[in-house]
Amino acid sequence: KQEVTQIPAALSVPEGENLVLNCSFTDSAIYNLQWFRQDPGKGLTSLLLIQSSQREQTSGRLNASLDKSSGRSTLYIAASQPGDSATYLCAVRGNTGGFKTIFGAGTRLFVKA
Amino acid sequence: ETGVTQTPRHLVMGMTNKKSLKCEQHLGHNAMYWYKQSAKKPLELMFVYSLEERVENNSVPSRFSPECPNSSHLFLHLHTLQPEDSALYLCASSQGTGVRNEQFFGPGTRLTVL
Numbered sequence: 001k002q003e004v005t006q007i008p009a010a011l012s013v014p015e016g017e018n019l020v021l022n023c024s025f026t027d028s029a030i031y032n033l034q035w036f037r038q039d040p041g042k043g044l045t046s047l048l049l050i051q052s053s054q055r056e057q058t059s060g061r062l063n064a065s066l067d068k069s070s071g072r073s074t075l076y077i078a079a080s081q082p083g084d085s086a087t088y089l090c091a092v093r094g095n096t097g098g099f100k101t102i103f104g105a106g107t108r109l110f111v112k113a
Numbered sequence: 114e115t116g117v118t119q120t121p122r123h124l125v126m127g128m129t130n131k132k133s134l135k136c137e138q139h140l141g142h143n144a145m146y147w148y149k150q151s152a153k154k155p156l157e158l159m160f161v162y163s164l165e166e167r168v169e170n171n172s173v174p175s176r177f178s179p180e181c182p183n184s185s186h187l188f189l190h191l192h193t194l195q196p197e198d199s200a201l202y203l204c205a206s207s208q209g210t211g212v213r214n215e216q217f218f219g220p221g222t223r224l225t226v227l
Contacts, residue, residue, distance in 0.1 A: 004155070034215070034216075036218075041201070041221070041223060042220050042221065043117075043119075043203055043218040043219050043220040043221045044203065044205075044218040045115070045218070046215060046216070046217065046218075049215050089156070091156075100158050100169070100171070101158060101216070102155070103155040103156040104155060105153065105154065105155045106155075
């Protein structure tokens, strides 16, 4: 059974700092991994989608890496801004459980001005 | 905006009420999903529809009843809910259900059951 863990659960950093969010998964037989952003009480916004054959994806100040063999992904945020404050969710799509996408519990990020 | 809308955005209902959540996608997608997000718990997949046919029912209690009249609309009918059903209900859509299809999420309906 696939389990997705995100560490830390919460993070507070000063503006301008570079930071790394971690995601680990127990079953390496995945098809893709996706990072989402969720603002309080809102839906999810897709940030980056990494297919199993890829090692990383970049979008602006965001870079996500994937290491299937070790069951890990990181989301790197460069030069953080107060507007980056949100909960970041990692989700894994695997070949177990039908169409199920397994989500982590998220990392709540607060960037202080 | 992701092209997926949900109404209502907030809903308060008693345990004996019957209500429905609505989701509409304007992306031309063929697959739609219902997720439940409870406080401090990961998102849980509830139902998946592909081309208006239910293809996944993730052990959801029968007090939740989905309906997909066409590929653009998805409903979640609610009846005799329990307080523990209070959560954020998220709808998503994708081009297909294949593993490479990215899901786009709506803003969610915040449900409170009294």
